[in-house]
Amino acid sequence: MSEIVERSGVPVATVKYYLREGLLPPGESTGATSALYGEDHVRRLALIRALTDVVGLSVAKTKVVLGLIDSPRTDLYVTLGEAVAALPPYAQDDVEDLARARSAIETLGWLYDPSYPAVAQLERALAAAESVGMPMSAERLRGYGEHLRAIAQIDIAQVPSGDAKAAIQYAVLGTALYEPILAALRRLAHQDVSSSELGARPGGA
Amino acid sequence: MSEIVERSGVPVATVKYYLREGLLPPGESTGATSALYGEDHVRRLALIRALTDVVGLSVAKTKVVLGLIDSPRTDLYVTLGEAVAALPPYAQDDVEDLARARSAIETLGWLYDPSYPAVAQLERALAAAESVGMPMSAERLRGYGEHLRAIAQIDIAQVPSGDAKAAIQYAVLGTALYEPILAALRRLAHQDVSSSELGARPGGA
DNA sequence: CAATACTGGATACTATGACTATCCAACCAC
DNA sequence: GTGGTTGGATAGTCATAGTATCCAGTATTG
Incomplete structure (x- = not known):
């Protein structure tokens, strides 16, 4: 040991x-x-x-x-759902209405399955932003959706296709472990964009 | 009360x-x-x-x-840095080498400022993915970078431009509060992409 | 005008989570 | 055979995020 x-x-x-x-x-x-x-x-x-x-x-x-x-359980869809439910932001599964999330997903034209845990998580996150006076605009949502869908395609292209078990494991870990990377990259992109567009510079304007 | x-x-x-x-x-x-x-x-x-x-x-x-x-402190850059440092994934500020993060940022051609907390966060996140056998490929990184930069542009376009204090407040809250939304949307995008590309369907293949 | 109800503030208590430390008896290496 | 490890069990610690109690000073209302 x-x-x-x-x-x-x-x-x-x-x-x-x-x-x-x-x-x-x-x-x-x-x-x-x-x-x-x-x-x-x-x-x-x-x-x-x-x-x-x-x-x-x-x-x-x-x-x-x-x-x-x-x-892994029965299939990728179910397993990934259970994994997602174990990831923050936690949404209690007591019946909250999913109006915001539903409307957002419909705006994007995506598959809407209210039993998928990420829907409740989205609802909660949208409600939080709204309660603080920073609601998500439809326009912004569409922009996010477009680029996140592209990112999701990249993710899915990496999933090994042969072995089902390996695919599930990869998907679960990829969802969890790449999230912090995405968060950090967004923060860095803010820097880069503001520096190149507004002329802001490290150490003060 | x-x-x-x-x-x-x-x-x-x-x-x-x-x-x-x-x-x-x-x-x-x-x-x-x-x-x-x-x-x-x-x-x-x-x-x-x-x-x-x-x-x-x-x-x-x-x-x-x-x-x-x-x-808010002196300027947006500094204030946002302090806010970012308060957000997960936490990276201790003891001198770790930032090789992975640096190389990633250079691959993307973005501004590299090692004092910005998100750099250490990225390093930590990349190191974690690597330690588990899921290192980030340069190709995937470029894809992520492209789309996250686009998202960052959307974010920055929303920041009110008149009042400096309001801008800083908006930037701080926007960074923190929209992150859970992005995470949830990515998870939902995985659903949508796999459903439309692989024919997977809610309730099992 | 007196009894009751409700504050703000201070202090103490509790519950949970994630370790951390101590014991102990069985071993294995010399 | 004996000293240092090991696995396993049990108990203790520390931080975080609340809860609960007390209290005395209003405010309210009959």
Whole structure:
């Protein structure tokens, strides 16, 4: 065990905690006081840290996501839905009306399936923006929609097509792990756009 | 006070807590046992809930963001940087090398300013994806970059241009509050793209 | 005008989450 | 055989985000 601790940089006590919580599978037991851990465990630890530290999931939600990766359910659509439900922004599933989300999705001409968790998440996010006096305009929505759809196409083009299980795993992780990248890139794009369009410059106008 | 409690839906004890923590400004005192609260306070409460519940900020980070909105610093660039630093994915500011982020930004031909917090956030997000075996390809990056830059242009076109303070407030809130919308839309776009390209359908293939 | 109800403010308490530390007995390596 | 690890169990810690209680000073109303 000292090996994976050293290679992953995660403290022993924490590794034991993940073992306890069922995030990390036990090593192959070789007697009462030792077990074998391998490359898999190191990768698993990296994944756990990525989901908790970077994506910001709780240990409980991380466990859900890992469970979906380990044994994907029936099909991609259902599995991805469950994964999405484990990702922020969390929307409680008590019946809120989905009017804003529905109207947005219809404006975009996209598939509207109210059972898909992202719909409630969108509703919540739109309601929050509105409650603060920054409602989403239809025009802005259409702009976002166009470019996000293009991004989604890029994402989907990467999904391995042969093995169904691999495809689901890729889709789940891709949804979760690329989100922070997208957020950071948007922030950087703001910089770049304002610098090149308005002449703003690092260190003050 | 019962008024804002009722209108905002936030429990009294919690309102008092926000008052204590300095997230909510005190009402205009009218004697030792009463104070006046108004529309401003209701809006402020909505903003606090939006930042904590939807964006997922801690009370402490929320306070930072609110502080920037209340009294923006020197200029937009600096203020937005501080706001961005208060947003996930958090990157500790101890000297990590920013090789991945730098290379990504250079690939895109964007402005590279290592002091801008989003650079460290990008580094962390890219490193996480890589550590899990899903590194970002240059090709995918270019695709993301193109579309996110377009989104950033939409964002910046909305920023009010007259009043500098209003512009800063808008930029800070827009960065934070639209992020969950973008995340949800991307997830929905995945649905729509896969449904129209692969023939997948709600309820199973 | 007196009883009751409601404030603002201070203080103390609780619940949850994510670790972290301690023990212990079994081993394995020398 | 004996000292240092290991796996496993149990208990303790710390931070965060509230809740709950108390209190005394109004305000209200019959």
